[in-house]
Amino acid sequence: MDFNDTPEEAAFRKEAIEWLEANAERLAPGKRRQSGIAGTGELMKAAKAWQAKKADSKWACITWPEEFGGRSASSMQRVIFNEEEAKFDVPPNLFGIGQGMLGPTIMAHGTPEQKDRYLEPMLRADEVWCQLFSEPSAGSDLAGLRTTAVQDGDEWVVNGQKIWTTGAQESDWGMIVTRTDPTAKKHAGITYFIVDMKSPGIEVRPIHQINDSREFNEVFFSDVRIPDKNRVGAVNDGWRGAITTLMNERASIGSGGSMGVGIKDLLKLARETEWNGRPAIEDPSVREKIADFYWKLKGLEYTGYRALTSLSKGATPGPENSIGKMVGAPLRQDLAAFAMELQGAAGATNDPGDTPFGGAFQQSWLGSPGLRLAGGTDEILHNILAERVLGLPGEIRADKGLAFQDIPTGSAR
Amino acid sequence: MNFDFSEEQKLLQQTARDYLTEHCTLEVGRAVLEGGGTHSESLWKGVAEMGWLGAAVPEEYGGAGFGRLELALIAQELGRALAPIPFGPSVYLATEAVLEFGSDEQRKKYLPRLASGDLIGTFAFAEGPGRVGADAVATKFDGSTLTGTKFPVADGGIAGLAVVVAQGASGPQLVLAELDGVKSDTITSIDPSRGQARLHFEGTAAEALGSGGAAAISHLLDRAAVLTAFEQIGGAERALDETKAFTMGRYAFGRPVASFQAMKHRMADVYAAIQLATSNAYYGAWALSTGDDELATAACGTRVAACEAYDLAGKEIIQMHGGVGFTWEYDCHLFYRRAKLLSLSLGTPGEWRDKLIDRLEA
Ligand SMILES: Cc1cc2nc3c(=O)[nH]c(=O)nc-3n(C[C@H](O)[C@H](O)[C@H](O)COP(=O)(O)OP(=O)(O)OC[C@H]3O[C@@H](n4cnc5c(N)ncnc54)[C@H](O)[C@@H]3O)c2cc1C
Secondary structure (H helix, E strand, O other), X not given: OEOOOOHHHHHHHHHHHHHHHHHOOEOOXXXXXXXXXXXXXXXXXXXXXXHHHHHHOOOOOOOOOHHHOOOOOOHHHHHHHHHHHOOEOOOOXXXXXXXXXXXXXHHHHOOHHXXXXXXXXXXXXXXXXXXXXXXXXXXOOHHHOOOEEEEEOOEEEEEEXXXXXXXXXXXXXXXXXXXXXXXXXXXXXXXXXXXXXXXXXXXXXXXXXXXXXXOXXXXXXXXXXXXXXXXXXXXXXXXXXXXXXXXXXXXXXXXXXXXXXXXXXXXXHHHHOEEOOEEHHHOXXXXXXXXXXXXXXXXXXXXXXXXXXXXXXXXXXXXXXXXXXXXXXXXXXXXXXXXXXXXXXXXXXXXXXXXXXXXXXXXXXXHHHHHOOOOOOHHHHHHHHHHXXXXXXXXXXXXXXXEHHHOOOOOOO | OEOOOOHHHHHHHHHHHHHHHHHOOHXXXXXXXXXXXXXXXXXHHHHHHOOOOOOOOOHHHOOOOOOHHHHHHHHHHHHHOOOOOOHHHHHHHHHHHHHHHOOHHHHHHHHHHHHHOOOOEEEEOOEOXXXXXXXXXXXXXXXXXXXXXXXXXXXXXXXXXXXXXXXXXXXXXXXXXXXXXXEEEEEOOOOOOXXXXXXXXXXXXXXXXXXXXXXXXXXXXXXXXXXXXXXXXXXXXXXXXXXXXXXXXXXXXXXXXXXXXXXXXXXXHHHHHHHHHHHHHHHHHHHHHHOXXXXXXXXXXXXXXXXXXXXXXXXXXXXXXXXXXXXXXXXXXXXXXXXXXXXXXXXXXXXXXXXXXXXXXX
């Protein structure tokens, strides 16, 4: 057991630091990086420029195989690069859905032509991608999707609606799962495609979120034509590709995401906030709460390191990684709520000028319910751990053995 | 970074597990619990023969000369087996104290006997209900004798050597006292497979153990907290395994009760708590084994996480068994008892939370 860098890791870290020093400014003390809200034009431009700069020196998507523009780096090296990059004043990566989830799906199931055409521009962020999975009637039960694709010669004609599509308004391409055989069983009649988001018949309508941004969208498809060469995997075998995407999604959002504020900020807040004339940190109830946030967050961080260690010994990322989001997302919500409580009545304000940390805790509190939903709800993650890690029985399925068209659905629209 | 135990270390762990599977079924603990004994003497002998009592003791003092990482994995297996022996007090506290702070003479005198199991060691800190910091202990040490009452002292009735926290001339310090002739009363315990006693020091001959004062006391507790955490994690893992096995075979409404989502989700929560504890404990073990300064904060996180995980598993195992879980015959209560016993030893989780913030703010 050794917590320090191995000689190879240290050499890699040095190389990363040297490149970053030469190409970016270090974050000034006390300054924080812009947080990653997609869909804001200026930030997107800056993020694309930084991504292209990284790509030119092979520092983009470093875990991708060399043949696709990466450097076949290990997950450990990716963590090292991210650690060092976080110390610089650079834009956030807004391309995680494509690079982390959809790219690996194309690598696993795409044709040679698809890999050739799409992966490099994805890596450089010359082209931005979105994931068109969820529908009004198909969320947790994703295989209940009803958007149809009907073959017409060399093309497929798509009709239906997707929802909650993050970044659809900024995207050039989307990965879409469709129903191609309603008479087959639920998982057996699905086909997976790459779709040009500029195609006639696609309408993207941003949805107003509880945190006031408009990152996700409804996407409507009316007679949208997709060439058959954009099909990923065999006809009616799309569920297999969808699973690859979801597996990568779980691995890439494993840690529950950083919401910009963490335990250090909480400690600082408790030190600087007065309760009856004394620093709140002196209050036993405050100490107890913060101590609990501390060991839980550290536990998640070190769990991530354990997972990395087993990856570096050749294991594949498994369902046990769901613990990061299952524990981490509600924890971030609780931490933000507690930080607001520390502020007393003023916790209700989020005016950047008047609120500690520019209102970052309030922002985290408003965003964290979404973290608990995106990429699998709390309940779904509990099911995954219980069934796939602990080996407990699967859910009773009312739809077992039925053709898709005979399965009852209900969805308030 | 390599955040895992080595193959050799895991092999040693497997050996320990195999040995305990054979020699320490839950029946062994139950026999002590029901028989009114203090511990299983045959298991104590066996464990000594395996070299585990001296796992971290250098060979020159009669030990096996492994490191703390190996000791941690042995602790995890002893926890999994709910071993009814005075291992923790003797090894993580008394032996560690002599190793860390003892003079060469003290090491030569005591370590070989501790490592062979001829001498059982313990740690005497508490002096009755309530939280007592080192500064507030009343037991006095005048340089050569000890006076005061300590309780509860784990395995105090069978130990031959105690590391005692007492007030010396310049504040609290660690003191070493042989217990031959020291008056002790047995106190009943929530976990009768592990004895507790009250020790009366009445001008008992004793000697200083190092010169570290309060800092040495908290350092010793940090070390013991990390090693104990592995024992707690082993116990929690076993409780979850037992729960899983039982609920898969128990049917209600035509289904195994393990198939109900409310049950599955609770087991997933126990699993998550164990993982968080394990990860904290790995970090603690790394800091312990390398002598890193991080040990002070790592021990706090490790301690709280391990107490939380085992207490949760100990509670849930009874509820998920239903009525049989509350019976003497079923083993659930063994875990419930041991989990609480361990989380009340070494200072409660609440005290460690407080200490954690002190250390983060230092
Ligand atoms: C911020 C954000 C970004 C997103 N981005 C994308 C995106 O880019 N692309 C995309 O395709 N989707 C995206 N999603 C959609 C997301 O994947 C779904 O919201 C999520 O899977 C839940 O589906 P649902 O909203 O239909 O809720 P439902 O599935 O209707 O769930 C309602 C409730 O029922 C519970 N429930 C459902 N099934 C079970 C079960 N078997 N056992 C117990 N409880 C159950 C759920 O836990 C939940 O509490 C995004 C969502 C959010 C919030």
